[in-house]
Amino acid sequence: MEKAHDHHKIEASEEIKLLFKDCNFTREDILIADHPMSVKNMMTADQVLLTAEIRAIEHLTTLLPEPPRLMEKAGLAAAQIIRDQLHKKANPHILVLAGPGNNGGDAFVVARYLKEWENTVTVVFHGDRNRVPPDAKQAMQAWLEIDGEILTDIPDGKQDWDAVIDGIFGIGLNLSQSRPIDGKYREWVDTVNQMNILIVALDIPSGLGSDDGCIYGAAIRATLTVTFIGFKPGLFTNFGPECCGMIVLCDLNILLSSPPKPHIWLLNQKLANSLLPPPRPINSHKGSFGNVAILGGSSGMIGAALMAGRSALHLGAGRVYLGLLAENAPPVDFSQPELMLRTPSELFSLSSLSCLVVGPGLGQSAQALLLLETALHSEFTLVLDADALNLIASHPDLARNLSQRNVPAILTPHPAEAARLLHIDTATVQNDRMHTVHQISHSFNCYVVLKGAGSICCFPDGKRYLNTSGNPGLSTAGTGDVLAGIIGALIAQGLKPGQALLLAVYLHGAAADHLLQKNHGSLGMVASEVIGVARLLLNQWICQNEDSSNSLRGTV
Known part of the structure; x- marks a missing residue:
């Protein structure tokens, strides 16, 4: 697929080669993160999950004896990947856009880790803080506790950003319930899409439908999408390939005894190789084929x-x-x-x-x-x-x-x-x-x-x-x-x-x-x-x- 942002190349640094298992940056640009926050488990890397299935998995984790802190794990995994991408920059300047839901909570976790690792981080949040979901509110509070500031809009004038992190909206957008992105969020999307820098979407580019790949008013055009738990259909069909750039899966090491039964899979080189006809016998003839x-x-x-x-x-x-x-x-x-x-x-x-x-x-x-x-x-x-x-x-x-x-x-x-x-x-x-x-x-x-x-x-x-x-x-x-x-x-x-x-x-x-x-x-x-x-x-x-x-x- 052609990349949405050819102007900012995702670089295969030595660090990222270590971070990603069997990574040779093939044209498919789909990687499986393999580090302490993401290991192989019962859900195969080739499985694709609908939003309802992601929600079901998230719910099942809350019933475990020791429920994992998924937002914390997702934010740390994404922050590690972003840090690696910016490893050649001295004191990178990073803009983090946080929305009013749990995707915004992921963004606050990412921001906190990047700041603790001595990057210069600017967080912008738009919405009613009193209506933020509990986990996201906790992530916001943790950001404030390390003296993080929260702006209400992207600063005016020329800024020397090295990267922007998109945590505005996640997998909640759908045709039946969601209105198109508009107002301040639309302004942010339009502004980001004019930036000639690394653009990282958390879970899915904001404005892109997780199940259908539709664009809801406007969508972030990312150079890198770090998606969590499992691949989503919208990343690969309709407008997804145009918006996602390189896709990295962090499965968050969720271990369930009875995970959802998969019924959607990626059709990739691995699957194609398993379907190949055998080499032709020496004594074959035209009737053999x-x-x-x-x-x-x-x-x-x-x-x-x-x-x-x-x-x-x-x-x-x-x-x-x-x-x-x-x-x-x-x-x-x-x-x-x-x-x-x-x-x-x-x-x-x-x-x-x-x-x-x-x-x-x-x-x-x-x-x-x-x-x-x-x-x-x-x-x-x-x-x-x-x-x-x-x-x-x-x-x-x-x-x-x-x-x-x-x-x-x-x-x-x-x-x-x-x-x-x-x-x-x-x-x-x-x-x-x-x-x-x-x-x-x-x-x-x-x-x-x-x-x-x-x-x-x-x-x-x-x-x-x-x-x-x-x-x-x-x-x-x-x-x-x-x-x-x-x-x-x-x-x-x-x-x-x-x-x-x-x-x-x-x-x-x-x-x-x-x-x-x-x-x-x-x-x-x-x-x-x-x-x-x-x-x-x-x-x-x-x-x-x-x-x-x-x-x-x-x-x-």
Whole structure:
């Protein structure tokens, strides 16, 4: 993902390399703090928690024989990270913005530790001190007891701040209950976003929805977000990647005998590595790696089907067939003659077809409708994209046929297509992407990826996965066709539908990230160049996995 603040680079100092376990500052920029305040426990680092689940965990800690002081632990953990980031500064000047809730309490704890470590700290608080929650009030009082001052507004004039700490609002913002940030808090957000310095958000950038990644009026654009207890969905989807910068998790070493059962996970390199197909046997042949068929390519949209086919071919399918609807469809793809072109109806008589991809350039003609109906009644594993989704949305009988299938299907809607499937508007989709993807999966009994910033995959059993790869370079025509082809290719090679979906989504985004780094930006990226890079990365990952396995075998 592209960083919101390229002007202030997070530096990998020797201290932070010691502070973070296995930290090599990869492009995902998601770290797990590993120091006395944060150790591995029963909640895995890849788990993602909704606000209600965070609140439940906080409540469960109050029932322990010796309840942990979570605010104190969170503040100390964040202060240690901030101190490390500023280690090269002599007497850093730090601005701390404290809001009226518990996020403000975290900020007061951070301020106290930073002041005790001989930094120059200025705290600004706005709100009614008499209405501050008990823990936050205690943190405020502890700040005052070390002769800390509290200002009511950010000082005017030019200030030589080295960092600003955002503790205005935390995870309490949500669509149903919260009003947009306005007034004095909005002024603070606007002021901070103009600063060309280290901006650290505590738990989540103020103004960003924890569950939905929506912006409530305005949001802090942080260079570093130190989040507590567990990752939140809003950090990774919708506007989250734009606001969070680097993300560091401090899990606060909460030990519970019966923690909440996870149902949302990060889709990252670690998970992708666990899904890779095995290295190819020396005695393999084209029949070893399955057959994929692409149904689409109506008049004016032949290129969509060709890209899906080329994608499936380059990502490892043994054979790829194309059924093009256009009357003027070419008899052969001269740029990729390995693709086998058939009439659309011939695809359904192919033997040993591993996967049928329906939708790239399909159109919504009567012929397209009839072919989609035939596909839904087939025994093929389906990948449904683009106009296949639009036809299902506008024909209740097709939607019913899809939901009643006994063979897996994968749906790949972008927000507008998702809105059509659920008969809602796109804004409603984007306001609650986590719920939307679950609703589609449940309604149609399918695997689903809701594409967009922070794509979300959902399985029929309700498990969801938040993708951590990708960038705006994918916002161009044809990238969805490429993704559909990758999914089909992985299914053909023996991966289960859910495995293929997850690996394809992550690989697709990782290829775009590789191109972003290579070409110094996302502007001008085109779908066809994603294919070759995806092939390169998949081969590299498989080889690296094989090397790791051989290394482990050598130690047994």
